Amino acid sequence: MELSDFFFQMQNIYIFTPIMGIKFLLFPFQWLYLLVTGIRHLMFTTGVRKRASFPLPVICIGNISTGGTGKTPHTKYLAKLLTDNGFRVAIILRGYKRKTKGFIHCNNNHTVSDIGDEAWEYVHRLGSDVNVFVDAKRKKGIKTIIQQFPDTDVVLMDDGYQHFAVKAGFYILLSDYLNPFYNDYVLPIGNLREPRRAKKRADVIVMSKTPKVFSPLIERDLMSQIKPGPGQKVVFSYFDYEKAIPVYSENQNSIELPKNLYSAFLLTGIANPYPLEEHLKRNCIELYTHAFADHHEFTVKEIENITKDFSGYLMKNKAIFTTEKDIARLLNADIKEKLVDLPLFCIPVSIGLHPNKEIDFDNLILDYVKQYSRNS
Structure with missing residues (x-):
């Protein structure tokens, strides 16, 4: 684990208390982090540790x-x-x-x-x-x-x-x-x-x-x-969000996105789903987000929860959406079994x-x- 990953996880400590002043208690750790990273950077800038250049861009x-x-x-x-x-x-x-x-x-x-x-x-x-x-x-x-x-x-x-x-x-x-x-x-x-x-x-x-x-x-x-x-x-x-496509290859021709989408369910584990949420809100009436931490490894229980919510919603014009980054973590056989028969779509994004x-x-x-x- 890199040092920044460790301190990012430590940062979440303050979430579990209503006292926002708890951040004050993290200042010593901030100085420790700055000291360690500063020394590391100094070692490279002074030549103690060598930096490598390469014969190509x-x-x-x-x-x-x-x-x-x-x-x-x-x-x-x-x-x-x-x-x-x-x-x-x-x-x-x-x-x-x-x-x-x-x-x-x-x-x-x-x-x-x-x-x-x-x-x-x-x-x-x-x-x-x-x-x-x-x-x-x-x-x-x-x-x-x-x-x-x-x-x-x-x-x-x-x-x-x-x-x-x-x-x-x-x-x-x-x-x-x-x-x-x-x-x-x-x-x-x-x-x-x-x-x-x-x-x-x-x-x-x-x-x-x-x-x-x-x-x-x-x-x-x-x-x-x-x-x-x-x-x-x-x-x-x-x-720039592109046209939604089915996540699983066997569904490419059998599952279609509802034309008048009423309810969208977002399943994602990325750092900031806000832009995608805003995109979906412009294309549906109701949005239900199931968001997890960046790079989150989905469990069968978590997938069962979203499928339960999806199936319990009575509106017909509904679909589940995810991101390109999340697809790889939805290919696990046990997880795929829970989702393969549902209208699950990926929304590709370009710049x-x-x-x-x-x-x-x-x-x-x-x-x-x-x-x-x-x-x-």
Whole structure:
């Protein structure tokens, strides 16, 4: 378990008391966390511990919060952008909550226990055009990619902003529009893995999950709060939800989404389901959310509870929805048995970018990769 994961779990202690002042008691732990992470960072910046650069473009997509900023859909966006422009792309991530260890080249035969739910999603959404790898030691993992897959043009490092052993060539920092880093505090008082000043390492700051209708007034207000440094670019993105599709392949032609949806049941274990909840509310009359912690491993009992609620609701125009990230954790045979005959749908999500006269994000990424390739 990484240090930030431990303190994130500790943070939840205050939930179990009505006395909000309990957060005050966590201040000593915040200083301890800052001390440990600060020493670790200092060891890399002073050269006591070596950082590795690589002879190919490495783009880091990360955040300074504990999750829920949209790293996975933004990484998919970059992978598609680069493959569409002829580059051979590799994605590396640690494979959070997998039961295996070491370096794995992920494929369709791997389960969520083998590679984690995020890697599973990359494999099944991006297909064979992108090589996906998991390795907790990203430095070692990238070296192995270069050795075993020498035709790789660019590596996308998912969630590597605090992985100082790797010196990426380009850093993208994501921040949730509804939970921006500039209003947050370091663990365990808040949800930040690092102090706000860590934003300085980013080449581009992406404010994610902004409204699809985005006024210049909102943009100006956000820019005044973000306060980008010299040379830093700021991009505003939004979630674009696609057509719902059946979760189980055997239901592709037998189960249809009700045309006039009345009741929607959301089953999910992601860090921040709010954007999806808002999307569903716009397309139904009533929404019932069964939300669990990020990367939650569903139990049969939990699934039985939602199926009981669903079956006990008398309206006919109803359906259950989940996310691409959750699908891998719903394939367990015992869980699938409870859900396979129900109208269970996944809602894929893609990324849209608000127009910006000062920055063309796509070309910025492509120019970096092309320039690096010319100089190598």
